[in-house]
Amino acid sequence: MSQVHLDSELPVKKVHIRKNIRLTKFKDDCKRFIRTQKIGLVSILFIFLVVLVAILAPMIAPFDPVDQNREAFLAAPNAQHVMGTDDLGRDVFSRIVYGSRISLLVGFATVIISIIIGILIGMVSGYFGGIVDMVIQRIMDAIMAIPALILALFIAALLGPAIQNVIIALVIIEIPRFARIVRGEMMRIRETNFVEASRSVGANALRIIMRHGLPNMMAPIIVMASLAFGQTIIAEASLSFLGIGTPPPNPSWGLMLSNASRYMESAPWLVIFPGLALSLLVLAFNLLGDALRDFLDPKLSS
Amino acid sequence: SEDNGGNSSESQPSNDEEGSSEPKHGGTFTMATPADPDTLDPHRQSSIYTHQMAGFVYNKLVTYETGPDVEYTDYNVVPDLAESWDISEDGTVYTFHLREAYWHDKEPVNGRQVVAEDVISTMERIINLPGHQAALLSEVESMEALDDKTVVFTLKQPFAPFLNFMANHFMWILPKEAIDGEIDLSTDAIGTGPFVLEEWEDNVQATYSRNPNFFEEGKPYLDELIYKVVPDQGARIAAFRTGQSDAIGGISPEELNTLTKSNPDTIVKEVLFATQEQVFVNMEREPFDDLNVRKAISMAIDRQSMVDSIYGGGEVSGPVNPSLGKWALPLEEREQLQPYDPEGAKALLAEAGFPNGFDTTLMVTDGYGEQLVRVAQWIAEDLRNVGINAEIEVVEYATYFSEKWPNVDYDIGVGYQTYFQEPDEWLRTQMHSEGTRNWFNISDPELDVMLDEQRMIIDEDERREMVYDIQRYVLENVVNPIPVSTYYVQSPQQPYVKNWEPHSSYGYIHMKDVWLDR
Amino acid sequence: MRTVFQTRTGTVEAVNGISFSISKGETVAIVGESGSGKSVSALSILRLLESSGRVSSGKVLFNDLNLTEMKDEEIRKIRGKDIAMIFQDPMTCLDPVYTIGNQIIETIKIHEDLSKKEYLERAVELLRLVGLPDAENRIHSYPHQLSGGQRQRVMIAIALACRPNLIIADEPTTALDVTVQAQIMELLKELQSKLGTAIFLVTHDLGVVAEMADRVVVVYAGQVVEQSSVIDLFEKPEHPYTEALMKSIPRIETDRTKRLQTIKGNVPSLKELPSGCRFHPRCPFATEKCRSEEPPLFNVGENRISKCWLLDPESKVEMTLPSATVEKVDENIYYDLNDQSEDKELLLDVKEIKKHFPITKGVLSRTVGHVRAVDGVSFDIYQGETLGLVGESGCGKSTVGRLVTGLIDSTDGQVSFDGKELTSLNRQAMKKMRKRMQFVFQDPYSSLNPRMTVLDIIGEPLEVHGFAKGADKYERVGELLEIVGLSKNDIQKFPHEFSGGQRQRIGIARALATEPDLLICDEAVSALDVSVQAQILNLLKDLQLKMGLSYLFISHDLNVVKYISDRIAVMYLGEIVEVTDSETLFQEALHPYSKALISAVPVPDPTAEPERIILKGEVPSPSNPPTGCKFHTRCPMAMEICKHKKPLLKEHSSGHTVSCHLYGEE
Amino acid sequence: MAEYIIRRLIYGVIVLFIMVTFIFVVMRAVPGDVVTLQLADSGASEEQIEALEAELGLDKSIPAQLGDWIVGAVQGDLGMSLWSGQPVTEVITERLPVTLQLAIMSIILAILIGIPIGVISAVKHNTFIDHFLRITSVGGLSIPNFWLGLILLTVLALVLNWIPPLGYQSFLENPIVNFQQMILPAICLAITLSASIVRMTRSAVLEVLHSEFIRTVRSKGAKERVVIYKHALRNSLVSVITLIGLQVGYLLGGTVVLESIFSLPGLGSLIFETVSSRDYPVVQAAVLIFGAMFLLVNLIVDVMYGWVDPRIRNS
Numbered sequence A: 001m002s003q004v005h006l007d008s009e010l011p012v013k014k015v016h017i018r019k020n021i022r023l024t025k026f027k028d029d030c031k032r033f034i035r036t037q038k039i040g041l042v043s044i045l046f047i048f049l050v051v052l053v054a055i056l057a058p059m060i061a062p063f064d065p066v067d068q069n070r071e072a073f074l075a076a077p078n079a080q081h082v083m084g085t086d087d088l089g090r091d092v093f094s095r096i097v098y099g100s101r102i103s104l105l106v107g108f109a110t111v112i113i114s115i116i117i118g119i120l121i122g123m124v125s126g127y128f129g130g131i132v133d134m135v136i137q138r139i140m141d142a143i144m145a146i147p148a149l150i151l152a153l154f155i156a157a158l159l160g161p162a163i164q165n166v167i168i169a170l171v172i173i174e175i176p177r178f179a180r181i182v183r184g185e186m187m188r189i190r191e192t193n194f195v196e197a198s199r200s201v202g203a204n205a206l207r208i209i210m211r212h213g214l215p216n217m218m219a220p221i222i223v224m225a226s227l228a229f230g231q232t233i234i235a236e237a238s239l240s241f242l243g244i245g246t247p248p249p250n251p252s253w254g255l256m257l258s259n260a261s262r263y264m265e266s267a268p269w270l271v272i273f274p275g276l277a278l279s280l281l282v283l284a285f286n287l288l289g290d291a292l293r294d295f296l297d298p299k300l301s302s
Numbered sequence B: 001s002e003d004n005g006g007n008s009s010e011s012q013p014s015n016d017e018e019g020s021s022e023p024k025h026g027g028t029f030t031m032a033t034p035a036d037p038d039t040l041d042p043h044r045q046s047s048i049y050t051h052q053m054a055g056f057v058y059n060k061l062v063t064y065e066t067g068p069d070v071e072y073t074d075y076n077v078v079p080d081l082a083e084s085w086d087i088s089e090d091g092t093v094y095t096f097h098l099r100e101a102y103w104h105d106k107e108p109v110n111g112r113q114v115v116a117e118d119v120i121s122t123m124e125r126i127i128n129l130p131g132h133q134a135a136l137l138s139e140v141e142s143m144e145a146l147d148d149k150t151v152v153f154t155l156k157q158p159f160a161p162f163l164n165f166m167a168n169h170f171m172w173i174l175p176k177e178a179i180d181g182e183i184d185l186s187t188d189a190i191g192t193g194p195f196v197l198e199e200w201e202d203n204v205q206a207t208y209s210r211n212p213n214f215f216e217e218g219k220p221y222l223d224e225l226i227y228k229v230v231p232d233q234g235a236r237i238a239a240f241r242t243g244q245s246d247a248i249g250g251i252s253p254e255e256l257n258t259l260t261k262s263n264p265d266t267i268v269k270e271v272l273f274a275t276q277e278q279v280f281v282n283m284e285r286e287p288f289d290d291l292n293v294r295k296a297i298s299m300a301i302d303r304q305s306m307v308d309s310i311y312g313g314g315e316v317s318g319p320v321n322p323s324l325g326k327w328a329l330p331l332e333e334r335e336q337l338q339p340y341d342p343e344g345a346k347a348l349l350a351e352a353g354f355p356n357g358f359d360t361t362l363m364v365t366d367g368y369g370e371q372l373v374r375v376a377q378w379i380a381e382d383l384r385n386v387g388i389n390a391e392i393e394v395v396e397y398a399t400y401f402s403e404k405w406p407n408v409d410y411d412i413g414v415g416y417q418t419y420f421q422e423p424d425e426w427l428r429t430q431m432h433s434e435g436t437r438n439w440f441n442i443s444d445p446e447l448d449v450m451l452d453e454q455r456m457i458i459d460e461d462e463r464r465e466m467v468y469d470i471q472r473y474v475l476e477n478v479v480n481p482i483p484v485s486t487y488y489v490q491s492p493q494q495p496y497v498k499n500w501e502p503h504s505s506y507g508y509i510h511m512k513d514v515w516l517d518r
Numbered sequence C: 001m002r003t004v005f006q007t008r009t010g011t012v013e014a015v016n017g018i019s020f021s022i023s024k025g026e027t028v029a030i031v032g033e034s035g036s037g038k039s040v041s042a043l044s045i046l047r048l049l050e051s052s053g054r055v056s057s058g059k060v061l062f063n064d065l066n067l068t069e070m071k072d073e074e075i076r077k078i079r080g081k082d083i084a085m086i087f088q089d090p091m092t093c094l095d096p097v098y099t100i101g102n103q104i105i106e107t108i109k110i111h112e113d114l115s116k117k118e119y120l121e122r123a124v125e126l127l128r129l130v131g132l133p134d135a136e137n138r139i140h141s142y143p144h145q146l147s148g149g150q151r152q153r154v155m156i157a158i159a160l161a162c163r164p165n166l167i168i169a170d171e172p173t174t175a176l177d178v179t180v181q182a183q184i185m186e187l188l189k190e191l192q193s194k195l196g197t198a199i200f201l202v203t204h205d206l207g208v209v210a211e212m213a214d215r216v217v218v219v220y221a222g223q224v225v226e227q228s229s230v231i232d233l234f235e236k237p238e239h240p241y242t243e244a245l246m247k248s249i250p251r252i253e254t255d256r257t258k259r260l261q262t263i264k265g266n267v268p269s270l271k272e273l274p275s276g277c278r279f280h281p282r283c284p285f286a287t288e289k290c291r292s293e294e295p296p297l298f299n300v301g302e303n304r305i306s307k308c309w310l311l312d313p314e315s316k317v318e319m320t321l322p323s324a325t326v327e328k329v330d331e332n333i334y335y336d337l338n339d340q341s342e343d344k345e346l347l348l349d350v351k352e353i354k355k356h357f358p359i360t361k362g363v364l365s366r367t368v369g370h371v372r373a374v375d376g377v378s379f380d381i382y383q384g385e386t387l388g389l390v391g392e393s394g395c396g397k398s399t400v401g402r403l404v405t406g407l408i409d410s411t412d413g414q415v416s417f418d419g420k421e422l423t424s425l426n427r428q429a430m431k432k433m434r435k436r437m438q439f440v441f442q443d444p445y446s447s448l449n450p451r452m453t454v455l456d457i458i459g460e461p462l463e464v465h466g467f468a469k470g471a472d473k474y475e476r477v478g479e480l481l482e483i484v485g486l487s488k489n490d491i492q493k494f495p496h497e498f499s500g501g502q503r504q505r506i507g508i509a510r511a512l513a514t515e516p517d518l519l520i521c522d523e524a525v526s527a528l529d530v531s532v533q534a535q536i537l538n539l540l541k542d543l544q545l546k547m548g549l550s551y552l553f554i555s556h557d558l559n560v561v562k563y564i565s566d567r568i569a570v571m572y573l574g575e576i577v578e579v580t581d582s583e584t585l586f587q588e589a590l591h592p593y594s595k596a597l598i599s600a601v602p603v604p605d606p607t608a609e610p611e612r613i614i615l616k617g618e619v620p621s622p623s624n625p626p627t628g629c630k631f632h633t634r635c636p637m638a639m640e641i642c643k644h645k646k647p648l649l650k651e652h653s654s655g656h657t658v659s660c661h662l663y664g665e666e
Numbered sequence D: 001m002a003e004y005i006i007r008r009l010i011y012g013v014i015v016l017f018i019m020v021t022f023i024f025v026v027m028r029a030v031p032g033d034v035v036t037l038q039l040a041d042s043g044a045s046e047e048q049i050e051a052l053e054a055e056l057g058l059d060k061s062i063p064a065q066l067g068d069w070i071v072g073a074v075q076g077d078l079g080m081s082l083w084s085g086q087p088v089t090e091v092i093t094e095r096l097p098v099t100l101q102l103a104i105m106s107i108i109l110a111i112l113i114g115i116p117i118g119v120i121s122a123v124k125h126n127t128f129i130d131h132f133l134r135i136t137s138v139g140g141l142s143i144p145n146f147w148l149g150l151i152l153l154t155v156l157a158l159v160l161n162w163i164p165p166l167g168y169q170s171f172l173e174n175p176i177v178n179f180q181q182m183i184l185p186a187i188c189l190a191i192t193l194s195a196s197i198v199r200m201t202r203s204a205v206l207e208v209l210h211s212e213f214i215r216t217v218r219s220k221g222a223k224e225r226v227v228i229y230k231h232a233l234r235n236s237l238v239s240v241i242t243l244i245g246l247q248v249g250y251l252l253g254g255t256v257v258l259e260s261i262f263s264l265p266g267l268g269s270l271i272f273e274t275v276s277s278r279d280y281p282v283v284q285a286a287v288l289i290f291g292a293m294f295l296l297v298n299l300i301v302d303v304m305y306g307w308v309d310p311r312i313r314n315s
């Protein structure tokens, strides 16, 4: 055997190598994405911009989003208030800037929590199958059978207006969707040859789920997450529009639209700017989802 | 239904001169309302929508005067089903003489005459049903029908608000068949009122026709009355603009502004809202047990600017709502006792040991619509200016009304009070240590005595002085709930709507006088 | 003709200068390994390429009409009427939502105007012509209601609908079982002689070429390397690639003790084509010139061309091909013939195992029947021995493999490994046992997790069984890679960076990681190109020699099984019908099914006139197998007794067992 | 197939049961209840409160209430509104047609818009038209339908001085008015759905166009139109139908907001109104009906699979 010249440093070095490999693969993927998915790239940049705006909101927004300028109620866009002011004299631009925080917060929190729970449920359901699967699936079906916004309405209206309640409602909606994908993928992966190969060398369930299941279902999950992000942002806005979402004085875009609907004619800027911000962000996530789908589709990539 | 949709030229009639002041009969009056009742049963529901509809169909024993010369806030009790009434010397026996009136011609009542027994059964029903309305008759010891046309109420003790209570919107008189269960009161209404309920399509519209046997000769003038449910404010305004609706409820100054631009003939009625926003504080929680803190809160609020910018006009309110006219403190006094003085507020806070203010939460519900939420935001900003950092907590209505507020589970809150129509209600239910709506932990023995005393004084002027004194005392020594403002409701009407003289009590009792000039 | 594809990564030239001609009534075959451009050529003729592909230059002349320059409308009129196509996979080539009748009639409708009734009659007639029983009723069936062979008949019927002059058949039999393949080849030949249609046959199977073709075009990496009549080609291939191709295929007569000849390396990717002669990196005769200059097509006899510098009449290079080897190094390795000598230890003993998959149906998922995938199979494998398991698709071969390793639980029966009964073992012991039996899978693409590096893939069994971790694992994986002929440097690569043959080596390395005694190879070489297949077969043999491994070698390819196995078990419908050593089986098979199977294998020798036993019908469904002898429905020698009495597997002569009433005592 | 449908129905019932239980329990677990809501300010006595509880049937344990409710529901009795005392079935039958009509109209609209555009996009794939249609359809997916509704309403009112006639009228009463009332919200809903139909049709047709049997059809000499509409589209329909089935959930959800903007007395606004008044039986029934609608649509979708795809029909 030839492992005589094995030195003790090797593991460290090796881990390093492996990281590098993954990193280069990741870098390659990024390059390929940039090359092939121009629209996706623009979407990412836009989302990135919004994230930046959200993080740097205090530096970007000229005013405190809840600060009431009692001299300027419903002021039309002007030099001081570039997007005008609302019915309490608050600066619309600042509110939109801060509002990005809420949309992103609700989006991220919902998507991440529901992915985690969805993965747990979906894995159990998909890997073990049988009666466990049967029971879980029926519960998921029951949740899915209630139209999403109706369920959100029901839960949010019961719990009262608060960001965390919106998130709870949306998480309940999204869980079955992720669970279903994960379950489907797990069932598909469970039948693949490489899992059979892994089982034939004696790997146990945990190993199969973690080493084979998860990494191979990331693609559809990422795509789904991106699209769910858009859906979630719209759902939050819809709930806030109905007055059961994010409570005032938080500058949620949906809430801004809800308050603005009565000023459609007298102060259209109150309707146009938040609506535009909302649509653009959702558009970016949807386009990103599409681009990711194209990018990750093995049929399309060589 | 009438076909007047989409005809825009109609909203700008070329001659709007009052051609005739002689009322014309006929026509359909269409009104757009944001919501309709859950139930039509007027004793089980305190919602304004139920009582508006009840007002078309039912009558009370006595009611309030309306008309061109009567102020919106004048509470003049006038005959309704009772032609006249006598009060005994000691003020404990009230005898009502019923007029000749007939029930609507619908099954199972079929237009029979109103008898004293109807009144007695109705009153028993009011007392026996759970709910706020029972309290209105709590001082009644016994009732008796002397004959078909005479009803006698005997009170436990002299009780000044009694007649006013009898004019209260809960006191709609039903036929005894309804009380016996022969009529489904939740979906149907058979009364003596000016209009007959033809059809109620839940959440779509209610249609009423003229009652030909109404006891006031020649009234009502309208042939038909349609109440359309249009939840969206914008849609209501649009409906008005396009002539699909003859009247819509109150709209904001901005909305009015744009509306009068496109429909310059629009008549705008401005009336005082029948209730007020008030800030209430939980006196069992620190630091709100401190009078100075409560006073500071009161002084921090810029009431007049608030009501002007959010509601487009209104006035500083008092412990008794100004819509109760003579019972409320005069405006100057209200303003003087509740000055806007942020510096003073800061000083008071410092005195109370909070030179740098404190953090708290301000509870509000969105169940009353978004204007109140705006008020809450305004007040929060005002409080912030004096150092009180109040985070707004928006609570869902059912939780608010059945858990948070009654259980006094909050720091500060802002809300509307029910539309009380008696100073006794405004004061006693809220501020007596045993008041049914004392959800603020107020317990002031001195105040309790005054509140008990006031309701025994039969002489109106004397009683008013006492009510004023109580209000002054409250504004000086209790400062809870803190009255904020009462706003002017501006509601547009089409130019051809005549004789629209509403009253601040519930029930649209003026509709019998309305006529259309077109 | 040149055909290019516009792809995301640039333009790919799939076909580069392919020329050939077909005369009336002639069959021209185009052969080559996967990806060499056969299908693209075929599709280019009728301009049926996907929108990304187009014929960039060259001409396709059909009766003097240039198809490449025709308007779309004109070529549409030729499609189906003058030139028809048959595609490889009958499963996916018919529209699943229309009846077969509808699809046949559609063709006729496009080109001829007839009445409704005439259409129907024509369709029925066509179905009869292609030998579909009960045509009148079958015409209303949907494709999914037919078996693979029947569908291929329907495809042929569609192609014949308008009596075309030329049929382009792209791998018409590849997806079919050998016995069905034999049927379809017979049919095509028969129809051709009847109708005089010319056939352009695309295939990778030299056996099929020898049987069917008059002339052959050999393609490599998008270029024709040789063209010749079939007799000449098989007699003496001129191009080194053709030669190597022929030698690397195991045939029934191939000597089992010798290594197969292989072509080194892999078929190049179209994106990185070698300079000069495209075959030079794999060619044993490659010279400097081959590297830099592309050879022209040399005429080397009547109607015969070859694209190799060796054949340049101007060069003085000795053009005799050493008939001996392409890869010389290991020429002198000989494998032992595994006698069934007594001293061999019994390793695996399978007794009467059964696997019935329940078929559930109805509201409550009641079990209404069973797929008798494996229905009482017994066999044994001795230390160091290779047992081949052959049979047609769906007969239960893979299921046997899975049962043996315990990947699925058996319904009944026993599996003993090294003397221990597997079902009696607890989990711990089972895990220990499992590492001594390893699996090599058919599809080298799907059996490797695309998101793991080679290190992790091969390292997985090491970790699972606690053999090695961290640095040890790294080292050991490196060794394993070298054992299977890969480089240590590949350790951090991902599967997609390897070719099919290399992936299969990785799969084998993974199987070897736990130092097993028995490898179960389920179609381990079926998905590989012939040149690579030979490499893997050699590797397996080498490993056996070195490590004393035993193999259960599952395959439907009789040639391969014959080459690699010491003994062969023939399976039919979940049962073993005959077991004997491989030589005996091919010389004196006893069971009628074995005989038919062997005779159905196309022989890559155009001069041979094999006596073929064409079986009727198709393999019955394992959920509803025939009574008695399961084979009696197709057996040419079926007797009355076969219908109700099931024959038992009996030893006919030493080491030769068979289950057939022909050899029973009664 | 029949057996399959029966099984689906049984699943459906199980799913509805779980759903009802979920709603039932959640609603009663959160703060606020009808009785206190009705009596909070009245100073009502304990007995009066208990009496009202008993009258409304709220004095029993939750499982018992659930049991009663289910027993009633099976017999078609969904209980009474806790506020109006009106039978819930009546309330629902008043409201259901509105939502149903809205949903059906928008599905039809969405199909009429979505499928042709999707096919065009697929056939012209990777051309300018395709890119344009794709981006537009993603755009359609990204615009919140309530925003669209608001803008449509305002623009029409300002520019044409036209608003949908007030006071909902059913199709049977007055089809013209009904159409005027329904068309705008239906368009708002349809835009989102048609956007996803475009995407799905496009990718499904593209995929089918790459399949082998399309090559067979082409090799027969079939016209491109036949290839696309007879073969490619028909084979893509399964995925498009599946999508519609799944998207119906979003569609039904969207009805809530649009019903409120367009003043339509549908089921969505009913839930909105009754959740906050804690009118349990009405909310339960309304959510149940929504769930049942969703399941029904998906059952129809399953049946349609059989119609579209004989492989499913025969299994």
Ligand SMILES: Nc1ncnc2c1ncn2[C@@H]1O[C@H](COP(=O)(O)OP(=O)(O)OP(=O)(O)O)[C@@H](O)[C@H]1O
Binding pocket: C005, C006, C007, C012, C014, C032, C033, C034, C035, C036, C037, C038, C039, C040, C041, C050, C052, C053, C204, C270
């Ligand atoms: N649509 C396409 N786009 C890009 N490249 C393609 C396309 N179709 C085929 N090719 C490439 O063209 C080459 C020739 O393919 P072709 O299908 O003709 O091979 P083949 O000889 O028929 O192989 P097989 O035996 O596997 O069928 C392959 O390398 C393939 O990758």
Ligand SMILES: Nc1ncnc2c1ncn2[C@@H]1O[C@H](COP(=O)(O)OP(=O)(O)OP(=O)(O)O)[C@@H](O)[C@H]1O
Binding pocket: C357, C358, C371, C372, C373, C391, C392, C393, C394, C395, C396, C397, C398, C399, C400, C556, C622
């Ligand atoms: N999990 C399963 N459930 C039900 N039936 C199965 C299952 N696995 C295999 N079968 C059936 O069992 C029979 C034998 O399958 P198996 O895969 O063993 O055949 P095979 O001989 O390996 O065929 P091939 O040559 O196509 O690989 C087939 O009819 C198959 O449909």
Ligand SMILES: [Mg+2]
Binding pocket: C038, C039, C040, C170, C171
């Ligand atoms: Mg091919």
Ligand SMILES: [Mg+2]
Binding pocket: C397, C398, C399, C522, C523
């Ligand atoms: Mg197999």
